[in-house]
Amino acid sequence: MTSAAKSPWLLHYNASSCNGCDIEILAALTPLYDVERFGIINTGNPAHADIFVVTGGVNEQNKEVLKNLYDQIPEPKVVMAVGICASSGGVFRDCYNVSGGVDTIIPVDVYVPGCSVRPEALIEGVVKAIGVLEEKRAKMEAEK
Amino acid sequence: MNVIMAILGAVIFLIAAPLLGGLLSGIDRIITARMQSRRGPPLLQPFYDIAKLWHKEKVFANPVEMIFTTAYLVLTAVSGAMFFGGLNLLLVVFCLALAHTFLILAAYAANAPYSHIGAERELIAIMVAEPILILLGVGFFMVTGTFLVSEIMGAGVPAICYLPGVFLALFAVLTLKLRKSPFDISTSHHAHQELVKGVTSSFAGKTLAKVELAHWYETILLLGMIFLFFAGHPVIGIIVVIVGYFLEILIDNIFPRVTWQMTVKSLWLVTLILGVVNIILLGIFGGILA
Ligand code: SF4
Numbered sequence: 001m002t003s004a005a006k007s008p009w010l011l012h013y014n015a016s017s018c019n020g021c022d023i024e025i026l027a028a029l030t031p032l033y034d035v036e037r038f039g040i041i042n043t044g045n046p047a048h049a050d051i052f053v054v055t056g057g058v059n060e061q062n063k064e065v066l067k068n069l070y071d072q073i074p075e076p077k078v079v080m081a082v083g084i085c086a087s088s089g090g091v092f093r094d095c096y097n098v099s100g101g102v103d104t105i106i107p108v109d110v111y112v113p114g115c116s117v118r119p120e121a122l123i124e125g126v127v128k129a130i131g132v133l134e135e136k137r138a139k140m141e142a143e144k
Numbered sequence: 145m146n147v148i149m150a151i152l153g154a155v156i157f158l159i160a161a162p163l164l165g166g167l168l169s170g171i172d173r174i175i176t177a178r179m180q181s182r183r184g185p186p187l188l189q190p191f192y193d194i195a196k197l198w199h200k201e202k203v204f205a206n207p208v209e210m211i212f213t214t215a216y217l218v219l220t221a222v223s224g225a226m227f228f229g230g231l232n233l234l235l236v237v238f239c240l241a242l243a244h245t246f247l248i249l250a251a252y253a254a255n256a257p258y259s260h261i262g263a264e265r266e267l268i269a270i271m272v273a274e275p276i277l278i279l280l281g282v283g284f285f286m287v288t289g290t291f292l293v294s295e296i297m298g299a300g301v302p303a304i305c306y307l308p309g310v311f312l313a314l315f316a317v318l319t320l321k322l323r324k325s326p327f328d329i330s331t332s333h334h335a336h337q338e339l340v341k342g343v344t345s346s347f348a349g350k351t352l353a354k355v356e357l358a359h360w361y362e363t364i365l366l367l368g369m370i371f372l373f374f375a376g377h378p379v380i381g382i383i384v385v386i387v388g389y390f391l392e393i394l395i396d397n398i399f400p401r402v403t404w405q406m407t408v409k410s411l412w413l414v415t416l417i418l419g420v421v422n423i424i425l426l427g428i429f430g431g432i433l434a
Contacts (some may be wrong), residue, residue, distance in 0.1 A: 003195035007184075034182040036173070047348040050196070053277070073381050074348045078363035137199060 004076065004137045005130045007039040011049035011073065015066050015102065017056030020116035021075035021083035025053060026072050040126070049112035051129050057085040057092045058099040070106040078129045080110045082122065086110045122127070146230075150294065156227035157364070161224060165360025166190045172393055179397045194356055200349030205254030209347060212250035213354045219243035220358040224365040230294025233284060237277045240362070244270050247343060247355065256345035262342025268404055269320055272411045276310070276317045279419045280369065283310040286426050289338065297375045304373040309422025311373050315388060316414045321366055324396040326407040 004126045014022050025047075029035055029042050043049050058066060070079070084090040089100030102108050104110040109132045112125035169190040177184025186192075204210065220225045226232070244266065251263035285291055287397035288299045294304070304311055320326065344355055367385045374381030 003192045004199065006192040007189070007196040031180050031182045034177065036177060036185050037183050039185050039192055045345055047205075047346055048344075048352065050200075060331070072203075074203045136352070141199070 002134055002137060007041075008050045008126070008133060009043045009048055010051050010053055010132055011069065012053045013055075013066065013069055015054050015058040015062050015086070016085060016098070017085055020049055020053040021085070021114075024119060024122060025055065026080065028122055033119075036059045044067055045116065046070075048073070049073050050077060051126070052077060052079045053082055054079065054100050054102045055082045055086050056076075057089040057095075058102055058105055058124040059074055059095075059097045061097075063105050066102070067106050070090050076133055077138055078132045079106060079127050080108045080112060081108045082112045082125065083117045084113045084115045087113050090115060124130055128130055146294065150229040150231070154225035157225050157228035158221060161221075161361050161364040162357055166194070168363060169360065172389075175393050176397060177389070179393070190356070196351045197349050197353035197356070202350065203348050204351070205256060205259070205346040208253050209250045209351050212246045212253060212349065213351045213358075215246040216243050216250065217358040217361075219356045220361045220365070221247065224361050224368070227293055227365055227368055230292060230297065232291045232405075233293055233296070234278075234281045234291050236293070236365075237274075237281055237368060240277070240365070243272065243358070247358075249344070250351075251343045253292070256346050257343040258342060259358045266343045266403055268408060269303075272408055273317050275322055275388055275412075276313045276415045276419055279310055279415070279423060280314060283371070283419075283423055284425070285369055286423065293372065293395075296372060299375055300372050300412055302376055305421055306426055307373065309418035313415050313419040314369065315332045315391075316418075317411055318366060318370075318388070318392055319395055320407060320411065322363060326399060326402050326404045 005032050012022070012025055027033070029040075035042075041064060046052075050073075052070060052073055054056045054066065060108060070077075079102065080088045087108075090100055092098045094101045110129045112121050114121050119127075158159040167190075170185070170187040171267045171377045173189060174187065185349055219239055220243040223236045226239065235311040246271075248263045248266050251266065254260075281291060281375050284303060284307070287303050288296050290296060313433060318324075347355060367389065370385050370388055371378075374384060414427070
């Protein structure tokens with residue numbers, strides 16, 4: 001396990017989610033579950049982040065913001081689409097102002113479906129994301 | 145002989161301080177977690193963080209950040225090396241101030257509002273901390289007749305007997321210097337704080353790692369200053385340093401929402417009442433005792 005896997009810092013962004021998934025994410029970040037045990041920090045700052053956790057189906061208002069945040073995260077980075085809205089647009093897919101999932105705007109590495117997403121699924125998603133993060137880092141090192 | 149000792153002290157500091165500082169930071173995070181009924185990260189977490197940051201892609205809001213943060217790291221390390229090499233205390237204090245100036249310049253270099261507010265608050269932090277650091281130099285000079293750390297270490301009576309006020313004022317300022325209490329000052333260490341890490345908000349990867357490393361150097365330097373008050377009594381000195389650091393963590397957890405306005409007011413008041421009065425009394429009742 002490299003240092004990338006031991007210190008994954010998160011950036012959480014709500015791209016027009018109903019807040020259901022966000023509450024589950026925040027709950028998992030509370031002292032009760034203590035994600036700092038795994039070196040996880042909720043940074044709130046794209047420049048410091050490794051894993052980009054996005055909820056919601058993305059609408060016209062925030063797709064630029066989403067793109068901007070993604071561009072500001074330095075490589076290696078992993079994007080997690082949390083909730084069925086973020087994964088595919090969910091029930092809002094056909095709305096006139098909804099893009100229909102995070103992957104319509106930025107590349108997504110891990111999909112965590114559910115409405116709202118269950119904490120167990122969320123944690124499994126993060127574990128998957130850490131795996132992808134390691135892969136990407138190894139690739140970056142190899143390219144050097 | 146003295147030159148050899150000085151070089152030895154400096155070299156040991158340069159090598160050991162990051163290790164010690166990182167460990168201390170790890171212990172700090174675990175104790176903080178325990179105080180909040182959490183388990184906390186592994187002891188070596190700060191090292192994992194730095195190693196990870198070191199391998200991140202190089203991105204800059206402005207490329208001069210790289211030069212400025214390197215200057216910050218180098219100057220902090222140099223001021224610590226001068227201190228542990230037994231050189232002039234005033235020089236150490238000024239070198240440290242210069243180091244922070246470079247950090248502020250780095251934050252101003254990024255064209256981002258959070259970074260700028262962070263830089264402003266960092267300036268405020270310097271404004272609050274600098275007077276007491278200078279008083280520290282003055283106090284030691286009045287007691288021992290020298291600014292040289294090596295000679296202060298050799299003084300017969302420990303300085304704490306004459307400078308209890310300055311000591312307490314320095315201890316109070318440590319909450320700020322160790323990036324603890326005011327949650328809205330740029331450098332605050334809380335995971336979620338008002339300015340999203342203010343001064344470091346536009347730094348990424350290696351740049352951020354350098355700032356963190358410089359902070360470890362500074363932590364050890366400041367604890368060294370605390371130790372200096374107990375020159376000649378190393379055991380008591382080390383106990384005070386450990387207890388002092390623990391108290392800082394405790395204070396941080398009891399008062400997690402101190403604002404910078406409160407900090408400026410209270411720390412200036414403390415500096416004035418404890419520090420300045422201590423120096424004045426020392427001036428009246430006895431100067432150089434050496
Ligand atoms: S998946 Fe469900 S809970 Fe999550 S944002 Fe969409 S509607 Fe809300």
